[in-house]
Amino acid sequence: MVKSREWSRKTREEVISLHRKGNGYKKIVKMLNIPRDTIVSIIRKFKAKGIVETLPGHGRKKMLTLTAVRYLKRKVLKSPHILRQELLFPPHILFFRMGTSTIAGVVQATSASIWLTLKASVLPPPTRQQWLDMAQGFLKRAQFPNCIGALDGKHIRVKKPPNSGSQYYNYKQFFSVVLLAVAGTNYRFIIVDIGSYGSTADTHIFRASRMGRWLQSNQLDVPQPAFLPGSTGPPAPYVVVGDKGFALSNNLMRPFPRRSLDAKRRMFNYRLSRARRFVECAFGIFCHKCISYSLHILQLAFPGRSPVSVSDSFMIQATA
Secondary structure (H helix, E strand, O other): OOOHHHOOHHHHHHHHHHHHOOOOHHHHHHHHOOOHHHHHHHHHHHHHHOOOOOOOOOOOOOOOOHHHHHHHHHHHHHOOOOOHHHHHOOHHHHHHOOOHHHHHHHHHHHHHHHHHHHHHHHOOOOOHHHHHHHHHHHHHHHOOOOEEEEEEEEEEEOOOOOOOOOOOEOOOOOEEEEEEEEEOOOOOEEEEEEEEEOOOOHHHHHHHOHHHHHHHOOOOOOOOOEOOOOOOOOOEOOEEEOOOOOOOEOOEEOOOOHHHOOHHHHHHHHHHHHHHHHHHHHHHHHHHHHHHHHHHHHHHHOOOOOHHHHHHHHHHHHOO
């Protein structure tokens, strides 16, 4: 049997309207196909309170545990001017006036729409001429020829998902997802792979990603091998440079191990490091922008408080 509180307001109003017209309980049951007990409850509530909505029950008052009391004391001692609402609700619920699950659904749907709309203009597949232009940029600014991008991974701190075990726990001892990206000399991302487990090594992520498969199978329209500047030897392939965490391949170059370095290999590692710094700087710019946007949102949520005190914990997480 369906409970009375599950019926819509329109149905309740129909019950009251039919009752006012002099219809009995049995006739209303046949007309609306509603259980008799439900009709009796709706009519009695209307006669007693003059409304058809279901009011929330009061119930027994919740008691605070000792852990909750200690938590509230710490919050008040740390910030004596904290508002009562800030103690009861997280910032996102206080600012948007929505529940956590509702906000999560809105964010996911909005993010998917933004990506589908803007991916063709923000991260379009590079053409062969664009690869050649990037190679000229690396040659000019890092003195590393035939380089078309710098590859690296960035751990983005997240809250541990439920029932995830240690999948998101990385070697830095916090939970994260990995942003794997290739950047050019303009500090912009060319290709990205987002969302891999924090416990997975960069080389495994790259090997299993579309980025890695397309690069190895030559589906990214990479230029054909070309001669190195001042060289008459065999043509060298165009490569992406990465750190020692990546595996060496035809289109991915990594530094020589430290244990077997001579003057030429040391110079090669130096040039490769200069080429890799562009992706490191791109990650730094990305983190700085995320912190700036989040500080602005927090200032809108708490206009009367100092932005530094509100965002201390976020800055620690975002820059880890």
